[in-house]
Amino acid sequence: MTQAITTQKFRKRRHATVIDVAAEAGVAVGTVSRYLNGQAVRSANRAQIERAIESLGYMRNAVAASMKTEVRHIVGLLVPNISEFHAGLLEQISRRIRRTGRAVMSYCHDLDSRSFMEGIDFFRTHRVDAIIVDGGVEVGDQLRRLAEEGLEIVLYDNDIPGLAADRVFVDHRQASRHAVEHLIQLGHMRIATICGNQRDTAGWLRLAGYLDAISSHQIPEDPDLIIGGDWNEMGGHEAMRRLFALEDPPTALFSANYNMTIGALAWCHENAVRIPEDVSIVSFDDVPAFRLHQPGITAIAQPIEGLAEAITTLLAARFEDSGIRPHREMTVKCHLTLRGSTGRCQPLEHQHRMIGRNHGLT
Numbered sequence: 515m516t517q518a519i520t521t522q523k524f525r526k527r528r529h530a531t532v533i534d535v536a537a538e539a540g541v542a543v544g545t546v547s548r549y550l551n552g553q554a555v556r557s558a559n560r561a562q563i564e565r566a567i568e569s570l571g572y573m574r575n576a577v578a579a580s581m582k583t584e585v586r587h588i589v590g591l592l593v594p595n596i597s598e599f600h601a602g603l604l605e606q607i608s609r610r611i612r613r614t615g616r617a618v619m620s621y622c623h624d625l626d627s628r629s630f631m632e633g634i635d636f637f638r639t640h641r642v643d644a645i646i647v648d649g650g651v652e653v654g655d656q657l658r659r660l661a662e663e664g665l666e667i668v669l670y671d672n673d674i675p676g677l678a679a680d681r682v683f684v685d686h687r688q689a690s691r692h693a694v695e696h697l698i699q700l701g702h703m704r705i706a707t708i709c710g711n712q713r714d715t716a717g718w719l720r721l722a723g724y725l726d727a728i729s730s731h732q733i734p735e736d737p738d739l740i741i742g743g744d745w746n747e748m749g750g751h752e753a754m755r756r757l758f759a760l761e762d763p764p765t766a767l768f769s770a771n772y773n774m775t776i777g778a779l780a781w782c783h784e785n786a787v788r789i790p791e792d793v794s795i796v797s798f799d800d801v802p803a804f805r806l807h808q809p810g811i812t813a814i815a816q817p818i819e820g821l822a823e824a825i826t827t828l829l830a831a832r833f834e835d836s837g838i839r840p841h842r843e844m845t846v847k848c849h850l851t852l853r854g855s856t857g858r859c860q861p862l863e864h865q866h867r868m869i870g871r872n873h874g875l876t
Contacts, residue, residue: 592633
């Protein structure tokens with residue numbers, strides 16, 4: 515008796531088929547097939563099919579499907595690192611891409627040009643339906659060849675001029691200008707920036723926003739106050755050391771990403787430089803750690819959900835209509851969150867005391 519029950523309990527369950535999904539959804543088998551192959555399906559039918567798939571636990575045989583169609587139901591996401599920003603973006607894009615009946619495959623290139631190119635070759639080998647990539651001039655030629663072959667591409671963060679691709683960017687320049695103008699409104703005139711790599715669109719646009727702000731307020735540009743941090747914590751740490759080694763150090767700082775900001779904050783902590791009393795700080799990018807820091811760090815938040823939604827919207831439109839039409843660009847606005855790391859510029863005598871302390875800083 516026990517053996518019979520055990521055998522029955524573990525008997526292999528029959529997997530749901532396309533026919534089962536069609537019956538459950540109340541639509542034709544051909545309609546389900548079009549949905550699974552990424553073709554246009556009426557929204558009402560799409561919703562019924564998705565509910566049926568979830569209810570039946572339908573698992574599509576991707577290998578068999580790949581032998582019959584050029585559609586692979588995989589989207590490649592090429593990221594520079596699995597930072598808080600990119601991890602969040604991967605999560606949000608994955609959730610939304612599922613609506614199109616696809617899955618996301620990610621590849622991390624670590625800002626290494628060779629790895630960047632290997633990542634694109636990896637996705638090409640797997641014949642993904644589309645690539646989402648943060649740009650990079652190093653792989654411009656490779657991406658152009660893929661675009662000519664018909665692969666759908668969406669750029670985010672950094673542009674590649676002339677590439678046939680859809681684009682989703684945040685307002686790098688305007689948001690950066692707004693952040694620096696906040697410091698100017700607090701009375702700061704000697705404002706430094708730790709900038710990102712200038713070969714990247716995000717890098718030079720954020721620097722351009724900084725320059726726009728000081729120029730519009732007739733503040734002279736000082737090359738000593740513009741230091742590259744190469745997007746990483748070590749670069750931010752070294753940049754802060756150099757800024758406070760100046761005879762006349764800055765009273766405020768705009769850092770172009772959160773990794774460099776964390777490096778700058780570490781240097782301040784190590785050298786007893788107070789925030790905002792000794793230096794006010796604004797960062798591009800907002801992360802949970804900035805809310806926990808004492809004081810909280812004023813930061814520009816990139817709306818990850820908005821970026822993911824815009825990217826998915828553009829891709830879904832391409833998947834449903836393979837006809838040739840102009841590529842689109844969408845801009846997502848950022849938001850400046852004010853916290854305790856910015857304050858009014860201190861009186862001149864306080865600044866003189868800070869200059870006198872510099873020789874003891876490391």
